[in-house]
Amino acid sequence: MNSFLSFLHSQFFxxxxxxxxxxxxxxVIVTGANTGLGLEAARHFVRLEADKVILAVRSLDKGEKAxxxxxxxxxxxxxxxxWPLDLGSYESVKQFSKRATQSLERLDAVVENAAIATPKFRLLEGNEMTITVNVISTFLLALLLLPKLKDTAQHHRTTPHLSIVCSEVIFHASFPERKSPSIFDKLNDRASSRMLDRYNVSKLMVALVCxxxxxxxxDGYPVIINFLNPGLCHSELTRDVAIPAYFVKLFLARTSEVGSRTLVHAVSAGxxxxxxxLSDCRVTMPPSFVLSADGAETQKKAWSELSGRLEAIQSGILENLRNVAK
Structure with a gap:
């Protein structure tokens, strides 16, 4: 009940x-920038005199309109x-990252906003689609761009940021899959899939892995990494949800512009x-589960499994962490 009251207070007050x-x-790079929060965040960066703002989008036509x-x-x-970026394709993520690393003179901020929420079970790149997009590809992109972010810190005496859009739904994820021998294998099992909770679980995994x-x-790492809750906002994210959820959004949601302010804040939060x-542009306590012994164990387990998958996708990618850590 406390989290629900906190949600209402945030949305209304x-x-x-x-x-x-x-x-x-x-x-600045903003993923999912052709609509909603990503578009409005990119608009803010341009308004605030950024030298270059890259809209990372799946549809180039929609990107050009944005x-x-x-x-x-x-x-x-x-x-x-x-720039084209399809988080449903690991090869697309690798090509995007290669282009950024080789062609950009500097990279000061990455806002990973792109995500999906769907009740439909479908395998994509060998994993359930929500997990592929919201977790695996999201961190594949993050780790591939980290060396460029650190290079910017070293050569321009600045502190780059990498921020991943999370959600308040992490307070409501039940996540029983964490108790299985393999979290990812269980999430890939169609027969036992719980798709109504899948988006929640994917965002909780984002929090744990971050x-x-x-x-x-x-300590002393030259790139700031954080994860943020923009609040319930009008966007295309929930276009596949049931009608009742649509009406909840109609009455409670923030505008995309107001929600996008939290994305801009996150990549300058220090x-x-x-x-x-981060929630409402301030450091906030995550769910009690995240801070518990169970959460700590799940955090290590989720990273162990994810890091193995990332290494299989891009051999040597974990060196990006070791090489930039001081």
Whole structure:
């Protein structure tokens, strides 16, 4: 009940502050940037004088329309670039990361906003689709871009950020799959799949893995990594959900622009936010499960399984963590 009351208070009585900090001279990548939170966050970065804002999108046509919308509203051109990125394809993630690493002079912030929420079970790249997109590809992209972020820190004397959009639904994930011999194998089992909880579970795994990665990196790491809750917002994320959920959104949801302010805040939140859960633009306590002994064990288990899968997708990727840790 407490988490529900907190949710209502946030939705009705808290308005994230309008972003005003300059991004002059900086380069930002925003995934899922053709609509909703990603589009509005990208619009803020352009408005705030970013030198380059990359819209990482699955549909180039939609990306170009988003670019035009941003240029029309900000009166700034030659800032936004549209790059293809399909989190349903590991090869697409690798190609995107290679392009960023080789062609960008600097990379100051990555906002991993793209995600899916679907009640339909489907395997994609050998794993259930929600887990492929929201967890495996999300961290594949993160680890592949970390060396570029650290290089920017070293050569430009700045502190880059990598922020992953999480959700308040982590407070409601039951996650019994964690008790199976293999979390991922259990999540890939169609017969026992619990798809109504799958999005919640995927975001809880994001929280756990972010915390584990940051614990491995230790103090003094030159890139700030955090995960954030933008609140319930109007977006295309829940386009596949049932009608009752639609009406809940209709009455309770923030606008995409208001929600996007939390994304912009997260990539400028500073060292105190490293490894932390952000909500309403402040460091907030995650669910009690995350902080429990069970949560700590699950955190290590989820990372152990995920890191093995990432290494199988891209041999040597874990060196990106070891090489940038100090």
């Amino acid at each position: 808290v308005t994230p502050p309008y972003p005003r900090t300059t991004w002059e001279g900086k380069t 670019k035009q919308s941003i240029e029309d509203s900000t009166a700034r051109t030659n800032v936004v670039e549209v 915390r584990q990665i940051c614990s491995l990196l230790g 060292p105190r936010s490293h490894g932390q859960y």
